[in-house]
Amino acid sequence: MADPTIDAASEAVADGSDELDVPAIDLPSDAFGAVLDALDGREPDEPLRFEGFAVARDDAAAGEFRLDPAGGDPRTGLSERDLHEALADRAAAVTDWYVFERVVGEFGPRRAFLRWIEDADGETVATRYAALAEGIERAWGELQITATVTDRGERRYDLRHADDAGASVDDLDVYENPLDARDIVTYDDKGRYRPLKTAPSLTGGWVFPDLGPRDAYEAVETVYPATVANWHREREGELDVSHWRETMARQSGIYGVVKTWDRGEGHEHVNWVAEACCDDSQCLKRREWQYDEETDLDVDGGDGVFPCREPCSVVVSAARKWTRLESEQPRTYEFELTPSEKEQVEDIIDAVADGRIDDIREADTKEGANRYRARFLRAKLFDDDGNLGGVPTDPDEDDEE
Template identity: 80%
Template sequence: MADPTTATDGEAADSEASDDAPEVPEIDLPGDAFDAVLDAIDDRDPGDPLRFEGFTASRASGGDGDAAGEYRLDPADGDRRTGLSERELHEALAERAPAVTDWYAFERVVGEFGPRRAFVRWIEDADGETVATRYAALAEGIERAWGELRITATITDRGERRYDVRHADDAGVSVGELETHEDPLDARELVTFDEKGRYRPLKTAPSLAGGWVFPELSPRDLYETVETVYPATVANWHREREGELDVSHWRETMERQSGIYGVVETWDRGEGHEHVDWVAEACCADSQCLKRREWEYDEDTDLDVDGGDGVFPCREPCSVVVSAARKWTRLESERERTYEFELTPSEKEQVEEIIEAVADGRTDEIREADTKEGANRYRARFLRAKRFDDEGNFGGVPTDPDEE
């Protein structure tokens, strides 16, 4: 089938039904879809038919014994029908309602080529499957993941698409048990805080709270909802598919910084890009951000850490990364010192486990009674009681030697 960004009216190529074609749900041809077909035919020359999957429709040119103004259908199987009146055309199209409503859904409801159209077509694999296969799947419900969202596409008996959008953790929960919404702009409040009520500065962080659902969105409202939850992700995903993603790499982005953030630009010591690797490893892993990092150190130099597996790309270091890098730039300007502590082997491992648990956000998962875990709260308190002095110095060693 044709690519959604280059195809014209008949986005699906003509194809003949196979003997083992899936059972297509019964679809009624709505009047607005038929009116749209008539308008589209009237806007075209007789030699430029309107294409659907499996057949074309056009206004007769007056040849082949047809009266000018009458209609004709040219199925892929060659069983041409000519000289059709408007009523006969409606009857013929009603027999092919799935193909007609599919054309109408994308051509008139979804509208212009671009990220919205590409996204809704991607959801049902409209560029890889036939109408019959997709309609059969839509009747059962097609599920797609987008970050932490679970999108379920279904179809009405008029060929209209409807989308259920919710948190992936709420898959299988009945709509009645969730907070329902209709307006895509409601998503602005839903994404502001995580499940603990903490502000989410990074909208693509895997910390989206659940408990809500948009149960019956139209294609246009689906796009607006998803772009509200994850701003610009569909647009950038589409640009990447089109080979038009404009990536701004680390050095290019840092060179644009000014004021208090200009200090980050100095964090390039001519010794490679190890410091930027640390930033990317800390901030741009799948556990911290659902985007897939596409920016590197510069256009010619890749970073040495993985960019993640997210479905939507990250085209430049975000404000969270820049802000963190500014803080780390100042911290890294300090001279290293040697500190001497006495720890048992188990205590050394415990310090490592604490750092790992905090870095991975697993502290809430460690039960209070599970003292086998190094990051267990009681074990950490025991280590503090044993190894901290009255001034809070680890191992009794002050941070600044001059304090001794």
């Protein structure tokens, strides 16, 4: 998930290159005021630390300050004016501190996520500000987030669908309130309701072009609820995973039937569920839950950046239906199919399962799932009652009638 803009800036620093273009930053009065507020009540031996230097009250003179550059001689006896001038020369480091300590605030998922966007825990202020001047792009599901910096060190964020990465703002629907994202995520581009917000069916054509840090976080969490919080828990080693058996044991009411699916045959049925529902093509989360704490599933959990900590409501609802279907006793049916017809049935199932039906053109009769070929197969093989090969689903009941 590394951003090439950050990498280029970092390489320039490592090579001692003059190509690192760090933007000129003005020191806002809010940032300087926050420094003074932070120093209030601190003892001289409790300095306020920035990247490359520290500031403290001067214990030798009341009302004066001391600046300690890393690896240099300290400057003592600074007046408030002197301190402002010294910090103005180091405005990038001060504004960086101010953004994350005062604007973003809390040591939690919001702060971690916004720092991750610009790799604030791995790169220097100079490297990041140079990259921010160009725009740092990060992917989060189907979102593209572009972070930039103003001449006052303020962070601004452009949030849009990744498919609209190169589009002009003028060509997109512009939003300002992050909660407007609730309307954007409700339906897909065909107007169908999206029950799973992490499905790869987010519609495009919109942009939040100028969000502050808190609003950017709010918008991302509105598009993909709880994904940042779970991502942060995972990074902190605190992701509380609820595996299949544990989650199913909690089901009650109409969903309690799912608990009956475990009949000692192992966990093959859960593999089928995970393969059907939890593939990257169906959900952008990375499945971390398994059959139980000791038993992993045999199917891949996906490559998403944010984890899935338990079977979701969509999985549980689907599993309820499959539990009932799998409780039926198998029967043997006999149909006559040509080899091509057998392959066509397989093609139709694959196309429906992979969501490719809309991509198969009506004129492309080479495709087994082509609509005209499917209609021909139905006309040939179904009887007037809709039975494949004229064979009733339950022939015993038909005999009783």
